[in-house]
Amino acid sequence: METAVRTHAMLCGGTGCMASGAMKVKAAMEDEFRKKGIQDEAKVVLSGCNGFCAKGPVMAVYPDETFYQNIRAEDVPSLVEEHFLKGRPYQKLAFKEQEKKVAIPSIHDIPFFKHQVLVVLKNKGLIDPERIEDYITMDGYKALSKALTLMKPEEIVKVVSDSGLRGRGGAGFPTGKKWELGLKIKAEEKFVVCNGDEGDPGAFMDRSVMEADPHAVIEGMIICGIATGSHKGYIYVRAEYPLAVKRLQIAIDQCYEAGLLGNNILNSGFDFDLEIYQGAGAFVCGEATALMRSIEGKRGMPRPKLWRSAVKGLWDKPTVLNNVETFANIPQIILNGAGWYRSLGTEKSAGTKVFALTGAVNNVGLVEVPMDTTLRKIIFDIGGGIDRKGRKFKAVQLGGPSGGCIPEAYLDIPVTYEAIQQSGAIVGSGGMVVMDTSTCMVSTAKFFLEFTADESCGKCTPCRIGTRLMHDLLIDICEGRGKKGDIEMLEEMSETIISASLCGLGQSAPNPVLSTIRHFRQEYEAHIEDKWCAAGVCSDLCTFYIDEQQCKGCGACMRACPSQAIEGEKKKPHKILQSACLHCRTCVDTCKFNAIKILPASARNANEADLKYMAGMAVESNVSVGVSE
Amino acid sequence: MHKLSISDLQDIRDRNRATFTLRKGVCRAKVTVHMGTCGIAAGARSVMTALMNEIMRSGQEDIVVKAAGCGGLCSREPMAVIELPGSPPVIYGGLNEEKIKEIFREHIMGGKPAERYAVALGSGIVF
Numbered sequence: 001m002e003t004a005v006r007t008h009a010m011l012c013g014g015t016g017c018m019a020s021g022a023m024k025v026k027a028a029m030e031d032e033f034r035k036k037g038i039q040d041e042a043k044v045v046l047s048g049c050n051g052f053c054a055k056g057p058v059m060a061v062y063p064d065e066t067f068y069q070n071i072r073a074e075d076v077p078s079l080v081e082e083h084f085l086k087g088r089p090y091q092k093l094a095f096k097e098q099e100k101k102v103a104i105p106s107i108h109d110i111p112f113f114k115h116q117v118l119v120v121l122k123n124k125g126l127i128d129p130e131r132i133e134d135y136i137t138m139d140g141y142k143a144l145s146k147a148l149t150l151m152k153p154e155e156i157v158k159v160v161s162d163s164g165l166r167g168r169g170g171a172g173f174p175t176g177k178k179w180e181l182g183l184k185i186k187a188e189e190k191f192v193v194c195n196g197d198e199g200d201p202g203a204f205m206d207r208s209v210m211e212a213d214p215h216a217v218i219e220g221m222i223i224c225g226i227a228t229g230s231h232k233g234y235i236y237v238r239a240e241y242p243l244a245v246k247r248l249q250i251a252i253d254q255c256y257e258a259g260l261l262g263n264n265i266l267n268s269g270f271d272f273d274l275e276i277y278q279g280a281g282a283f284v285c286g287e288a289t290a291l292m293r294s295i296e297g298k299r300g301m302p303r304p305k306l307w308r309s310a311v312k313g314l315w316d317k318p319t320v321l322n323n324v325e326t327f328a329n330i331p332q333i334i335l336n337g338a339g340w341y342r343s344l345g346t347e348k349s350a351g352t353k354v355f356a357l358t359g360a361v362n363n364v365g366l367v368e369v370p371m372d373t374t375l376r377k378i379i380f381d382i383g384g385g386i387d388r389k390g391r392k393f394k395a396v397q398l399g400g401p402s403g404g405c406i407p408e409a410y411l412d413i414p415v416t417y418e419a420i421q422q423s424g425a426i427v428g429s430g431g432m433v434v435m436d437t438s439t440c441m442v443s444t445a446k447f448f449l450e451f452t453a454d455e456s457c458g459k460c461t462p463c464r465i466g467t468r469l470m471h472d473l474l475i476d477i478c479e480g481r482g483k484k485g486d487i488e489m490l491e492e493m494s495e496t497i498i499s500a501s502l503c504g505l506g507q508s509a510p511n512p513v514l515s516t517i518r519h520f521r522q523e524y525e526a527h528i529e530d531k532w533c534a535a536g537v538c539s540d541l542c543t544f545y546i547d548e549q550q551c552k553g554c555g556a557c558m559r560a561c562p563s564q565a566i567e568g569e570k571k572k573p574h575k576i577l578q579s580a581c582l583h584c585r586t587c588v589d590t591c592k593f594n595a596i597k598i599l600p601a602s603a604r605n606a607n608e609a610d611l612k613y614m615a616g617m618a619v620e621s622n623v624s625v626g627v628s629e
Numbered sequence: 630m631h632k633l634s635i636s637d638l639q640d641i642r643d644r645n646r647a648t649f650t651l652r653k654g655v656c657r658a659k660v661t662v663h664m665g666t667c668g669i670a671a672g673a674r675s676v677m678t679a680l681m682n683e684i685m686r687s688g689q690e691d692i693v694v695k696a697a698g699c700g701g702l703c704s705r706e707p708m709a710v711i712e713l714p715g716s717p718p719v720i721y722g723g724l725n726e727e728k729i730k731e732i733f734r735e736h737i738m739g740g741k742p743a744e745r746y747a748v749a750l751g752s753g754i755v756f
Contacts, residue, residue: 004685006694008652041681062652063659063693087664087696126652132630136638137645145635259632267634 006041007084010060010125014049014211015204015243017056021072022046025057028076033084042084048212048247050125052112053204054364055095060107060125067107068093098362098384112363115382117344119352120328121368124212129247132254135215141260143331147223148268151334156227157183160330162338164350169195169286169323170399170428171504172349172417181310182228182320190230191314192221193321195291196237196244199283200400201451203431205354206324208366210237210244213328214251218274220327222265223334225272228320233274236291238281248276283401283455287503288313288321290457301457302503323429325354345371349416353427359397359434362387367432369415376411379434390594391436395519399428401448401455402508404515405441424515426508438589440537441520442527446474448512456505463506466497470513478538480601482528487517532600539583543603545611548573550595557587557596578604647690656693658737661710665699672725673707679726680709683733692737705748711736722748 011017011026026044033039052058055069066089068079075093082090089105096103097111104110118124127134135141147156161176182190194217198206210217221233237245252274255261263271277295284290285300292314294300313319329351333341342350349371355378357367362384369378375396379385386393395405404425406413413419420427435444453467470493476482494510501507517524526532533541546557546566551573558566558574565581568574576587576596588596597615606614633641650656662668662677677696684692700708705722709729712718719742721732728746735743742750 004681005648005651006681007696008648010652041677063654063656064695065654084696085664086666086669086698087662088698126649133641133645134648136641137649139642141638145638149635254630258630266638267632 004041005043007043007064008062009042009044009084010047010050010062011044012048012050012052012056012058012125013046013129014053014056014208015241016049016053017058018243020056022057024073025059025071025076028073029080032076032080036080036085038084045128046130047125047127048123048129049208049366051116051121051208051366051368052363053366054362064089065107066105067095067110067113069095098387111384112365112367112382115377116368117352117370118368119332119341119344120209120216120325120354121212121366122332123216124208124366127213129212129214130250132215132251132258135213139335140215140331141219141266143334144219144222144260145266147226147334148266148270153183153227153229156223156334159334159338160227163333163341164338164345164348165326165329165333165341166349166417167323168325168329168353168429170402170426172427175322175326178310178320178322179224179227181308182224182230182318185311185318187318189232189317190228191317191319192224192228192230192233193292193295193314193319194221194233194235194324194327195286195288195321196235196241196324197279197286197291198241198324198429199238199281199286199455200402200429200431201448202356202358202397202433203400203429204356205366205430207241207244208356209324209328209354210241211247214244214248215255216328216331217248217324218251218255218261220322220330221274222261222272223330224320224322224327226270228318230318230320231271231273233272234295234314235274235276236279236285236295237276238285239278240281245276245278252276282457283451284457284503284505287505290503291321292319299457301459302505304502325430346414346416348418349414353415353430355415355430355432357383357432357434359432360386360388360391360436360439361434371416372414374412374414375406378415378432379411383434386434386436388436388438390592391438393434394437394439395435395441395444397425397433397435397444397512398431399426399508399511400431401452402426402504402511403428403431404511405435405444405519406515407519424511424518426511438535438537438585440478440533440535441516441523442474442478442533443537445513445516446471446478449474449509452505452509456509460501460503460506462497462500463502463509466493467506467509469493470497470510474513477524477527478533478541480531480538480540482531484528486528487521487524491517526600530600531602534598536583536585536588536598539585541601542583543578543599543601544576544581544583544585544587545597545599545603545615546574546576547595547597547615550593552593552595554592556590556592560586560590562586650691651693654693655691657691657714659693659695659712660737661695661697661712663698663700663706663708663710664696665703665706667699667703668706668708671706675726676707676709676724676729680729680733683730687733687738689738702748708748711742713737713740717750719747720749721746 094103094105165175166172289302290300410423449471458464553571707724
């Protein structure tokens with residue numbers, strides 16, 4: 001006989017938490033429940049990604065709504081005893097704000113969760129993604145029932161159009177318009193394709209949605225099938241996302257068994273088949289036309305966009321292709337109406353957007369906010385600000401290799417498609433990498449160019465050769481071979497690549513360079529003219545120097561230095577032996593007194609008096625953006 | 630699972646409502662059993678078990694049961710607090726398996742507090 005369960009421990013089973021040991025914690029919890037004799041009234045449920053990935057493994061206990069983080073199997077006996085037996089929050093594993101010792105046990109009081117508005121992620125942490133009953137109970141497949149019985153295809157398309165939903169994959173094309181084209185075109189066979197080929201460095205939104213709520217994506221796709229008269233769908237997921245593939249496959253199998261996929265769905269007479277196509281992980285396959293070629297079994301390369309995919313797409317048949325998050329929005333828009341969706345966000349950027357917040361912030365994780373939320377709120381209120389003491393915010397990278405870096409002056413803009421574009425970046429699929437003052441912007445641009453140069457499919461020469469040449473030029477600048485005119489050269493090459501490349505990859509590849517030149521031009525100039533990387537990242541362009549006035553002689557840097565290049569007596573100012581220094585920056589990160597200054601490369605051969613003078617200049621000059629400031 | 634119809638979907642929702650009442654915190658009654666060291670020593674464990682059995686037997690799905698720490702009145706343990714929406718919480722003391730069953734029937738199911746076992750009604754003390 002089934003027993004009444006009084007408490008559910010929703011343990012996060014996302015990729016992040018699984019990697020940090022969630023399965024061990026699950027086993028330990030179940031074992032401990034048995035030992036304490038409460039195995040019938042307390043249950044551990046493996047949920048989808050909870051979102052607070054940096055603190056994993058994480059768990060939310062209901063009905064108490066208590067949140068636990070960084071749980072290790074060793075902690076489980078105490079946790080079970082305290083919380084499940086004695087009913088008081090186990091303080092040791094509760095969330096604590098940085099530098100404050102006070103525990104915040106309730107999930108609704110934790111800033112990371114408090115400021116979010118969940119639409120796409122509404123089921124995150126509340127359902128077991130491998131149980132279709134859980135999804136159905138949370139009003140799952142209700143929108144499908146409504147679309148099948150009460151709505152005509154034209155009405156579905158109208159609701160989606162009126163909602164103002166725009167493609168969440170990056171370009172922001174109005175979803176309703178795409179569906180309308182798909183509906184209007186006459187053809188015997190049409191396709192629905194879901195783009196789950198998320199490949200930007202630092203992005204994990206789509207993966208988390210597919211892992212935490214696979215049925216929402218499937219329901220959105222079936223509704224798209226009804227609206228556009230299509231009976232066959234593909235979900236394109238990269239093979240690098242094994243958990244997402246597994247959970248999607250389980251969900252698809254459950255749907256076939258329950259008659260939610262296949263012939264005569266819910267006895268309505270409508271047929272829809274769905275299968276997963278695993279991609280090999282090429283970045284260019286996130287581009288719609290390349291993705292469709294890949295499904296066709298050909299090499300993933302874009303084609304000229306002489307016609308829209310909705311007219312001639314997969315196997316030259318009309319195809320509606322949307323991103324994972326776009327589809328996951330659909331069921332709720334159908335259920336709650338266009339007006340409800342429009343009430344979130346702004347007029348032109350309606351609804352919410354999921355961001356993968358990562359980089360130098362305290363709270364790394366998955367964040368969903370209405371699109372009128374400011375960057376400042378996301379980074380400082382939800383993200384908890386910069387994680388390292390003594391460092392400050394420098395820039396936030398949005399849109400991955402196609403996006404750009406946004407400096408502090410723009411922190412109060414909302415995350416709408418328009419405002420982000422004006423700032424020189426793009427919303428993209430929602431990767432948001434926060435950078436602090438220890439980041440060199442030229443190196444950042446170099447990193448992204450290396451990525452796009454590697455991932456260019458090679459079809460268009462400007463992209464294939466151009467990105468490589470730009471990358472080479474950036475290497476020269478970072479290694480001290482930069483010369484006057486390089487910045488202009490980079491800008492000129494960018495222009496050519498943008499205007500002469502076929503697809504979004506090439507057209508946006510120079511963006512990281514252009515946006516860093518726009519907002520951090522002086523940093524490029526310092527690299528080229530002064531041979532100075534003030535962040536101390538480009539090892540050929542910096543000299544580390546200990547300011548006698550600020551050095552307390554604590555010896556921390558001396559112990560940390562991997563090449564024994566620092567000498568000095570206790571409580572007396574230390575000194576760096578320039579000939580032995582590897583320029584690895586370890587001492588700068590170790591020093592608690594900001595005593596180590598980052599000077600231009602030319603300082604290596606300077607005498608003590610000159611060094612002192614330069615150190616003074618470095619502090620005065622605003623160009624200095626390193627931690628030494 | 631057999632092929633579902635639209636009404637089957639609704640049946641699944643109704644059947645699993647209890648699970649999500651618990652996770653979403655919407656309920657028609659909330660029972661908090663004090664499970665501090667004092668409570669457990671006085672027999673809160675068996676009170677909790679009896680309560681869970683009673684809820685199961687009744688088939689009620691929208692009753693949330695929480696464990697809490699010591700309430701500060703250790704001499705009257707085992708204790709439990711019952712809250713119905715719109716009514717002040719009622720604190721019961723000196724419980725055992727039989728008493729919690731009676732309280733369940735009268736207060737939670739019947740809506741009328743079992744005043745003879747109550748230590749406090751809302752903010753008013755009755756002992």
